[in-house]
Amino acid sequence: MTLEHFDVGIIGAGPAGLSAAFALKAGGKSVVIIEEYLWGGTCPNYGCDPKKMLLAAVEAKDQVEHLAGAGVVGDVKLDWTTLMRHKMAFTEPITARKIVGLDEAGIAHRYGHAEFVDDQTVQLPGNTIKANNWIIATGARPARLDVPGDHYLLDNEDFLNLATMPDEITLIGGGFIAIEFANIALAAGAKVHLVLKHDVVLRGFDRDMVATMVAEMTAKGVNFQFMFDTDTVTQTADGRVTLHATDGRTLTVAAAFLAAGRKGNTDQLNIEAAGVQVEGNGIKVDEYLRTTTEHIYAVGDVANLPVPKLTPTSSAEARYVAGHILNPANGPMVFPATPVVVFGSPKLGEVGITEAVALTQGYSIESFDMSHWMGYYRNLEPVAQAKVILDQQGVIVGASVLAAHADELINYFTSAINRKQTQADMRKEMYSYPSLGSDMTAFMGGGMD
Amino acid sequence: MTLEHFDVGIIGAGPAGLSAAFALKAGGKSVVIIEEYLWGGTCPNYGCDPKKMLLAAVEAKDQVEHLAGAGVVGDVKLDWTTLMRHKMAFTEPITARKIVGLDEAGIAHRYGHAEFVDDQTVQLPGNTIKANNWIIATGARPARLDVPGDHYLLDNEDFLNLATMPDEITLIGGGFIAIEFANIALAAGAKVHLVLKHDVVLRGFDRDMVATMVAEMTAKGVNFQFMFDTDTVTQTADGRVTLHATDGRTLTVAAAFLAAGRKGNTDQLNIEAAGVQVEGNGIKVDEYLRTTTEHIYAVGDVANLPVPKLTPTSSAEARYVAGHILNPANGPMVFPATPVVVFGSPKLGEVGITEAVALTQGYSIESFDMSHWMGYYRNLEPVAQAKVILDQQGVIVGASVLAAHADELINYFTSAINRKQTQADMRKEMYSYPSLGSDMTAFMGGGMD
Structure with a gap:
């Protein structure tokens, strides 16, 4: 010792x-x-x-x-x-x-x-x-369910180490991990179920964009089961896993993964x-x-x-x-605007104040259908939307982006928020042409400068 | 009237x-x-x-x-x-x-x-x-060659309106239009020749990155013919076009396109x-x-x-x-840093001062092999490089990027240059993770802050 x-x-x-x-x-x-x-x-x-x-x-x-x-x-x-x-x-x-x-x-x-x-x-x-x-x-x-049979449930680490993709899986939860894994498993050929205890997918994110995302995923075959409160997990004779909900519903799949909070x-x-x-x-x-x-x-x-x-x-x-x-004399921690991205198909990126909060503050919201902008139209992206939240002075205080490249696009808005820029300020940037950046400066806040 | x-x-x-x-x-x-x-x-x-x-x-x-x-x-x-x-x-x-x-x-x-x-x-x-x-x-x-048979040569508008891609084409020139069209034609299945009067591809761009780009294109089958000074263009009986160089070389293809300056x-x-x-x-x-x-x-x-x-x-x-x-009292036009991108595979983006100029000014140059950064490694991009030019105070005054997403990445550097940021300043941005932006803040200027 x-x-x-x-x-x-x-x-x-x-x-x-x-x-x-x-x-x-x-x-x-x-x-x-x-x-x-x-x-x-x-x-x-x-x-x-x-x-x-x-x-x-x-x-x-x-x-x-x-x-x-x-x-x-x-x-x-x-x-x-x-x-x-x-x-x-x-x-x-x-x-x-x-x-x-x-x-x-x-x-x-x-x-x-x-x-x-x-x-x-x-x-x-x-x-x-x-x-x-x-x-x-x-x-x-990962938070466990703490119900009988909980030990049959796998987690994020198991998912990311799967030797083969099962034919049919369930993700328990409606947060970003559940959505992201559902998207990957679906592309890899699995039949995918998403079971939520409640009916709120991606809590805190823009409701319109989440609704679009859920509709897109449903159209691709993801089975959302809302108000599914699992009270027991059992295993079948051939090794499959069955979730039993309090209301009597059951769901049997090759593998079920916990993605209901951490x-x-x-x-x-x-x-x-x-x-x-x-x-x-x-x-x-x-x-x-x-x-x-x-x-x-x-x-x-x-x-x-x-x-x-x-x-x-x-x-x-x-x-x-x-x-x-x-240096103990340093002041308190100050957090800059921090983007959060749900890496689905498409991706959902958000930063700053959301529409729900904006509406309570008298802030204004500008919505953009970006699907005809060069950066999205060229790839025929089925969905490309943005919302920008502006305070009373027109300063950008929030943004939501639903698009294949939302992970990059949201960074432009993050910088703009941290610099207290207006849309007119953003338009002054001279970005490479054509790019996601130049699309934004071309289309955003038209007529404002 | x-x-x-x-x-x-x-x-x-x-x-x-x-x-x-x-x-x-x-x-x-x-x-x-x-x-x-x-x-x-x-x-x-x-x-x-x-x-x-x-x-x-x-x-x-x-x-x-x-x-x-x-x-x-x-x-x-x-x-x-x-x-x-x-x-x-x-x-x-x-x-x-x-x-x-x-x-x-x-x-x-x-x-x-x-x-x-x-x-x-x-x-x-x-x-x-x-x-x-x-x-x-x-x-x-497009500048014409003004040689006998010049009228057999097509231009950028013709290329972008081709009803079918010919089996074999020549691009006359070594600028960004020639490189971009060569890349597109190659992907579309054509055999591609690039003929240059001189031996300088993409004049003004970073020489190391251009050399890499030329090597990549050559490996994919593009035939670069340097010092090819066309003095006559003729047409064959079956409608193909032959370029005749002053040194006796000839090149016969289905279609030849002018891309030698505008x-x-x-x-x-x-x-x-x-x-x-x-x-x-x-x-x-x-x-x-x-x-x-x-x-x-x-x-x-x-x-x-x-x-x-x-x-x-x-x-x-x-x-x-x-x-x-x-408002005639307005001052003279001030140009911000302006990114230029060659849209090849990969893309070459540049903004601000290039290495060649930096070397004459006593500026320092930091080179990054980005191919192991998440944003590039995940796509197994064969080439992903960046150079950042710093003045004596460490302020970013130029950047070159050779990567699939150089068109977006160069925008981050453009903003940094216009804001007179150092690498440490750039690292303070909190971008979505993982993204091209967060890669940059994670890897750039390590140890500087």
Whole structure:
């Protein structure tokens, strides 16, 4: 049993923990980072990155299908086995690369399950680590149903590691993970069901665009089952899984995946010993991201913060905390406008204030059917819509985009919001022609400048 | 013979002329715009827009080919006839739409060939128009070779209207039109030759990236013939075209297209009667875009200006001139950083200062191999490179990007240059994750902030 001392200890080596580690080390601190599963955490190993790897193939298929009869001839299918190989070529080297990066930076790293002994001390199997500051960056995990047979249900990690795509699957949930996986599975040839306890798909997103997305997915064959409250899960003799709803409905498929919310990893850290308190789905933090024990911070998915739980927000929080440890006089964390994207076919991107909130504020809303704009028409995208929310001064305060390239287009609006630009300001940019950027400057806010 | 009076007359109804017309009308002027060919001009009818329509199919084919063996199974081909129909669905309504737009705005439009009578008067077949100010926006046309048999050579408009793609074609020139058409023709199944009088492909662009582009195209089968100085063009008995070079080389193909520079449409306007002078390849203008006759302006491709001849610059010049006519106290035209994109496979985008200029200024250059960045790796793009030029203070003053999505990526750098941002400033943006934008903020200028 060894005892080690560091300036700062970090529990969890996902995007948040790693960002904090590098920033603190660069600031002259001695740093240790602890991980008990995959170095790099959820995002690169079984989250946003591998998901977007798989989506590359879906996009290729979509593009060919949209242009069928418009110059592109050919039938494109997804081959799950080689697609998984493509994904694994990306994910497999991650742990090794992260370890090399930590070694090169001179950041200590320890592997194993960590629990607090007191507010400065963490216990690992075989050694004890003391640090002046701790940062909890343990992320989140899928919420379980906690019903009989729950153990038959798979999760996001299982989905992203499927050796073969089952013939028929169910996704439990109506959030972005459920929608994204449904889209991928559908393109890979599966019959897809989406069961929701309630009837709200993509809560918080623009209702018109969500309705369009649900209609598009339904037309492609996705079976949405609303108000389906699963109370038991059973397995059939041939290994299939049956969901039983409280109202008597049942659904039997080859595999069912949990995608009904995520829960901060707060419960296996013995945080009580450190005086750290839980609130909502995560750890309670103040505006400096300090927990109820001031020298212990929480960042990323495990922190209970009113911002989207995304890799960029996690990293920004981590850099903020590193800055606050290095310079405790720093002010509170300020979050810039942060885009959120549902990577479906098409993609739904949102940033800033949504229409629902805008309507309560007397803000105005401009809607654009972009399907005749060059960047969308050329690809014959079936849906391409945007909404821009403007405050009383015409400053852009929100945007929603539903289009194949919403992930890029929403970035233009994000910059505009952070710079407090009007549509006329955006039109002054001279972008490459023709591009998604130039379309926007050509069509947006016509007559305003 | 009628005589009409307007505040402002505009000759040429391309992007420049139309932008000027709408801005002046909105400013309260009576405006007439004259066109002798297609309303909308080169860009939407036989330039950048239809080219990018055709490219949609090429991109779909590229994407499937890149992901062959990585999850995408299928053989994609281009069908030129349906591809042309896709293009025509876009181009055919243009004239009618432009006329409707002019009518709705209350802008007078006249059809026919215009010639100056004096510095206020223009003659059309059947009527005479007097205006206080004239704006010349007549655009440019392909430079001819002016050798015997020159009339056997086709041009960009012919290429973009080909009923069928010939089995074997030659493009004469090494500029962006030649490269773009070569790429499209190759994807459509043609054998492609590129003949250059010199040995400089894409003059002014980053030499390393151009070399990579030429190597990629050569590997795909494009036959570059350098120092091929055509002195005669003949036709074979079966209707094929033969180029004869001064050094004895010959090249016989189904069709040969001029893509060796463009020349301002200055020579059929009788501009001498208005005191307007020619300079270089266009009309001489001062920093207010005034010709040698102060109340006559020239904008767009016909103006001899040291900026790229692009649709966005044309429109910006037109809006500037409209502003100057409405408010003569306005200062000189200021050009923002303007991105230029060669729409090949991959695309080459550049903005601001190039490496060649940077080296003479003591600026620094950062090179990025982006092929392992998520946005490129996921599509297995064979080439994805970027160079960023930084001044002594680390401010971004130029960028070159060679990648499938260079047309979008270069826009991020354009904004950064216009805002005098450093790489650290760019890293502060919170973009959607993962996207081309977030890749950039994650990888660029590592260790700088």
